[in-house]
Amino acid sequence: MESVINKLQEFSSTINLSERFDYKFDISKEIFSELEIETLNNQANPYECNVKLKWILRNRYVKAQNTTDLDFWIINSWGGIKGFKKVNRNIEKIAKFRRQLEKKRLSQDTFSTISSLSKLSSFYNPDYFVIYDSRVIYAINWLMLTSENQQELRHKYFPTPSGRNRIIADFDMNTILNLYHIKEYCAKERVYIPYETAYFEFCKFVREATKRVFGKDSKPYELEMLLFTLADQEIFQEIKDYLRITIGNLQLHI
Numbered sequence: 001m002e003s004v005i006n007k008l009q010e011f012s013s014t015i016n017l018s019e020r021f022d023y024k025f026d027i028s029k030e031i032f033s034e035l036e037i038e039t040l041n042n043q044a045n046p047y048e049c050n051v052k053l054k055w056i057l058r059n060r061y062v063k064a065q066n067t068t069d070l071d072f073w074i075i076n077s078w079g080g081i082k083g084f085k086k087v088n089r090n091i092e093k094i095a096k097f098r099r100q101l102e103k104k105r106l107s108q109d110t111f112s113t114i115s116s117l118s119k120l121s122s123f124y125n126p127d128y129f130v131i132y133d134s135r136v137i138y139a140i141n142w143l144m145l146t147s148e149n150q151q152e153l154r155h156k157y158f159p160t161p162s163g164r165n166r167i168i169a170d171f172d173m174n175t176i177l178n179l180y181h182i183k184e185y186c187a188k189e190r191v192y193i194p195y196e197t198a199y200f201e202f203c204k205f206v207r208e209a210t211k212r213v214f215g216k217d218s219k220p221y222e223l224e225m226l227l228f229t230l231a232d233q234e235i236f237q238e239i240k241d242y243l244r245i246t247i248g249n250l251q252l253h254i
Contacts, residue, residue: 001155001205003147004140008213011234012226020229021047025078031070032056047225053078054221057123071120079119094120101129104200111195115161118199122221130206130224132199134161135231138173140202142235145180146242153181158202159192171239 024046027037036056043049060070071094072086084090093110097117100106101124110117114132121129130136141157148155160173178185185191193201203220210223 001144001148001209004143005209005212007143007147008209008223008226011230012213015226015229015234017047017222017225017229018045021045021050021225023050023228025050025053028073028077031073050225051219051221054123054126054219058126061124074119074123075116079116081116081119084113084116093117097121098124105196106199108195111159111161111199114199122224126219126221128207128220129203130220131228132158132161132202133228136224136227137161137202139227139231139235140205141173141177142238145177146238149181153184153189153191156193157191158198159195171236176239 027040029037032040039056040049040052043052057070057074061067064070068086068091071091072084075081075084076086093113094117096107097110097120100110101121106114115134118129118132122131137158137160141160144155144157157177177191181191192198206220206223210218210220213226214222
């Protein structure tokens with residue numbers, strides 16, 4: 001997806017994640033040691049704090065035998081997903097997710113909570129996995145639509161998980177994509193990558209594209225954080241500026 005990478009390179013040249021990335025979290029004394037708390041508090045901004053967190057928790061996962069409390073702190077506290085309760089059903093779902101990561105194929109039930117579960121894998125191995133949530137997929141699908149698929153469906157889109165963001169809810173990307181590709185939709189042609197492999201294909205794209213966008217020593221989470229940051233501002237602004245729908249014949253113009 002050369003055109004998408006070119007667009008991401010343009011965004012990266014004007015967006016300083018140290019200034020723009022603003023995802024903050026509470027540093028729990030129940031989870032972190034005094035040294036870890038001091039290290040996290042000494043970071044200059046939310047971006048650097050989240051990067052440091054990646055490697056602190058990565059080391060925890062390498063060493064720990066039982067990670068249940070850590071798993072649910074990441075999903076509930078850091079991720080803000082309160083509905084994913086620490087109950088046996090979800091503990092087993094996490095264990096099942098880890099097994100499916102090894103096989104590189106997810107079940108439908110697992111993919112239905114990929115926004116929660118991928119937060120865990122992004123800490124299991126930050127060099128390989130990234131977060132697959134509604135904001136990053138919203139951003140990448142819009143870039144694919146406007147950079148790659150305007151004339152024809154050259155690349156299938158990533159299935160969008162549910163999200164809590166108001167803009168994403170109000171301007172549903174699935175509806176935009178289905179309208180734009182109305183011929184494929186009516187012909188029941190597949191527009192989206194199958195859910196079984198979508199997460200792994202997204203991680204692969206991010207790993208490869210990150211080197212092109214941020215340099216050979218960069219990490220996948222840098223591009224993930226850029227996509228996360230783009231969704232509410234740059235991507236939303238592009239949608240407002242370029243999206244037009246002709247009601248009479250349902251033609252969508254960009």
